[in-house]
Amino acid sequence: MAFPDLLEQVGDLGRFQVLQTVALVVPVMWLTTQNMLENFSAAVPSHRCWTPLLDNSTAHASIPGALSSEALLAVSIPLGPDQQPHHCLRFREPQWQLLDPNVTAANWSEAAMEPCVDGWVYDRSTFTSTIVTTWDLVCDSQALKAMAQSIYLAGILVGAAVCGHASDRCLPESARWLLTIGKLDQGLQELQRVAAINGRRAVRDTLTKEALLSAMQEELSGAQAPARISTPLCTPGLCLRTWVCMLCWFAVGFTFYGLALDLQALGSNIFLLQVLIAVVDLPAKMGSLLLLSCLGRRPFQVGSLVLAGLCVLGNTLVPHEMGALRPALSLLGLGGLGAAFTCASIFSGELFPTVLRMTAVGLCQVAMRGGAILGPLVRLLGIYGSSLPLLVYGTVPVLSGLAALLLPETKGLPLPDTIQDVQDQVVKKATPSTLGHSVLKSTGF
Numbered sequence: 484m485a486f487p488d489l490l491e492q493v494g495d496l497g498r499f500q501v502l503q504t505v506a507l508v509v510p511v512m513w514l515t516t517q518n519m520l521e522n523f524s525a526a527v528p529s530h531r532c533w534t535p536l537l538d539n540s541t542a543h544a545s546i547p548g549a550l551s552s553e554a555l556l557a558v559s560i561p562l563g564p565d566q567q568p569h570h571c572l573r574f575r576e577p578q579w580q581l582l583d584p585n586v587t588a589a590n591w592s593e594a595a596m597e598p599c600v601d602g603w604v605y606d607r608s609t610f611t612s613t614i615v616t617t618w619d620l621v622c623d624s625q626a627l628k629a630m631a632q633s634i635y636l637a638g639i640l641v642g643a644a645v646c647g648h649a650s651d652r653c654l655p656e657s658a659r660w661l662l663t664i665g666k667l668d669q670g671l672q673e674l675q676r677v678a679a680i681n682g683r684r685a686v687r688d689t690l691t692k693e694a695l696l697s698a699m700q701e702e703l704s705g706a707q708a709p710a711r712i713s714t715p716l717c718t719p720g721l722c723l724r725t726w727v728c729m730l731c732w733f734a735v736g737f738t739f740y741g742l743a744l745d746l747q748a749l750g751s752n753i754f755l756l757q758v759l760i761a762v763v764d765l766p767a768k769m770g771s772l773l774l775l776s777c778l779g780r781r782p783f784q785v786g787s788l789v790l791a792g793l794c795v796l797g798n799t800l801v802p803h804e805m806g807a808l809r810p811a812l813s814l815l816g817l818g819g820l821g822a823a824f825t826c827a828s829i830f831s832g833e834l835f836p837t838v839l840r841m842t843a844v845g846l847c848q849v850a851m852r853g854g855a856i857l858g859p860l861v862r863l864l865g866i867y868g869s870s871l872p873l874l875v876y877g878t879v880p881v882l883s884g885l886a887a888l889l890l891p892e893t894k895g896l897p898l899p900d901t902i903q904d905v906q907d908q909v910v911k912k913a914t915p916s917t918l919g920h921s922v923l924k925s926t927g928f
Contacts, residue, residue, distance in 0.1 A: 487897075489674060489690075489695075490659075492678075492683070492686050493674050493675075493677045493678035493681060493683055493686055493687070493690070494677060494678065494681030494682075494683055497677075497680070497681035497682070497683075498680050498681055498682070499676075499677045499680040499681050502680070503654065503655075506653050506654060507654075510653075514639075518636075518639075518740075518744075519743065519744075519757065519760075521632055521635070521744050522743075522744060522745075522746045522747075522753055522757060523610070523613070523753070524613055524614060525613055525614050525615060525620075525628055525631065525632065526609075526610050526613045526615065526747065526753065527613075527615050527620075527621065527625075527628070527747060528605045528606045528607065528609065528610050528613070528615070528616065529570075529605070529606040530570055530603045530604065530605045530606065530616075530621055531556075531560055531568050531569070531570060531573075531599075531603065531604055532559075532560060532569075532571070532572065532573035532598075532599035532601070532602075532603060532604070533599065533601040533602045533603060533604050534555075534559040534560065534573055534601075536555045536558070536559050536577060537552065537555050537556060537559060537604075538604055550582075554582060556568060557581050557582070558574070558577045558578045558579055558581050558582065559573060559574055559577060560572070560573050560574070561573070561574060561595075561596055570621065570622065571598060571599060571621070571622035571623075572596045572597070572598060572599070573596065573597060573598075573599060574595060574596055574597075575595060575596065575597050576595075578595070598622070598623070599622065602619065603619060603621060603622075614628075614631065615628060626863050629859040629860050629862050629863055630859075630860070632740075632744050632859040633856045633857070633858075633859050633860050636740065636852065636855045636856045636858075636859075637852075637856050639852060639855075640849065640852040640853070640856065643848075643852070655673055655676065656669065656673060657673075657837075657841075658670045658673035658674050658677070659837050659900070660837050660838070660840070660841070661673060662695070663836075663837045663838050663900050663901065664838055667692060667695060667696075668692070670695070671690060671691075671692060671695055674690055674695075675687045675690050678690065711842075712842055712845075712846070714839055714842065714902075715835065715839055715842060715843040715846065716846070718902060719906070720902070720905050720906040721835070721839075721843075721902065721905060723889060724834045724835065724843075724890060724891075724905075725835075725843055725846065727886050727887060727889050727890055728827070728830075728831045728834065728843070728847050728890070729846060729847050729850035730850070730882075730883045730886055731784060731788065731823070731827050731847075731883045731884075731886070731887055732827055732831075732847040732848065732850045732851040732854070733850040733851060733853060733854040733879075733883070734788060734792075734823075734854065734879045734880045734882075734883035734884075735788075735820050735823050735824045735827065735851055735854070735880075736850075736851035736852060736853070736854035736855035736858065737854030737855065737857055737858045737861075737876070737879055738791065738792070738795065738816070738820055738854075738858065738876045738877075738879060738880050739817060739820045739821075739824075739855075739858070740854075740855040740858040740859065741858030741859060741861055741862065741872070741876050742795070742813060742816070742817060742858075742876060743760065743817060744858070744859055745859070745862060746760075748862075749809060749810045749813045750806065750809070750810045756810060756814075759810075759814055760814065760817055763814050763815070763817060763818040763821075764817065764818060764821040766818075767818040767819070767821045767822045767825075768821050768822060768824075768825045770822070771783065771787070771821075771822040771825040771826055772825065774822075775825075775826060775829060775894075776894070779892050779894040780826060780829065780830040780833065780890075780892060780893050780894055781830075781887060781888070781890055781891070781892045781893075783822075783826050784823065784826045784827065784830055784884070784887045784890070785884045785885070785887045785888055786884070787819045787820075787822040787823035787826060787884070788819070788820075788823045788880045788881070788883050788884030788887065789880070789881050789884035789885070790815075790816075790819040791816045791817070791818075791819030791820045791823060791880045792816070792877045792878065792879070792880035792881035792882075792884065793877070793881065794812045794813070794815045794816030794819065794877075795812070795813070795816045795873055795876045795877035795880070796873065796874065796877030796878070796881070797812050797877075798812050798813060798873050798877075799870040799873045799874060799877070816877075819880075820880070823880070823884075827847070830890070830893065831843065831844050831847050832844060832898075833893035833896070833898060834890065834891070834893060835899070835905070836898075836899040836900055836901050836902055836904055836905050837898065837899070837900045837901070838900070838901055838902065839902070854879075858876075861875050861876065891908070896908075
């Protein structure tokens, strides 16, 4: 009898597991809503330069004749690249000649224009106030918005490291891990606790130290000390898995937060887009749980990442006039990233032994947070080319998905408990090819 048999005795799916799931899911739900809040608290409303003719009542009253607001706007603000009033420039002096229908505003010299030295006027019909309108994070200061998002995401990473030890106190320790590293007494207490919460008091009374020793003789014989953080990065048989998993997690955080925190770039109605993200993301994650058991871990990880990257790259070829196709491709890409995240969470846990499983998964989560921090900053590349951020957002998942081909399939395999178990799996995988090579060599091929 091994640990799965013990877990079945104390209850592998009961009240204890339900309480654990609720304790983990509820905080994550609140964190996710806080992350996506940036789309609204940092929304960029339509804006233009403050001008005396339009925004100073005294100057407006001194204008001879009755001119409409559109006429005053035309003589005060030049047209931008989209043939709409420029967001960051104004005329130094009113260009009254533009009121003549025979005069066209072609190319204006820089001497005729100046930046918004007196501030901006914002359209407050949708958002009465955001951090952008409060701090004027537009034009030359627009990079500060992306930096603010990255700083917030960096705070999540630091907070997880600082408060992680405290959270270990909202949850019991893994009994399997305690037994694997030789902490028999603590592992026994956790198993007895699980049995009691699941209503298996008779089993709890029969769980003794002697029973554990006899039941888990093989696992306990290979008990190891807790692994260091460098162990999965340097140990043969584990280092490749660790780096590839970290790359996959990095790609998910990098592209997801780069796109999801800038919904205004995908379409004008960010409220509808936010709802559609939920509509796409939830089925993608739930469906991925079913597909994982059918397709396997590695093919699904590769396919979801490559699909997400190709959808993002496809947007670089879609004209801006095709307003519906661009958000559709982006939403499909975000759905693929959601499925990739679900797969990575399961796949990574199955790739590493119990003695360092959470250490390795923790490194992967750090990589994802690092990607999330860098994601918003990539949008700053848009000043060199409007499609450049999308090229970066799309290329990273595609390359990460291809790198996932280097990982072994774990579907249907028992969870490894020790580093030796993983290394034995690597040896068994290599043995058939070595044997085949010997056979071919002996037959003269």
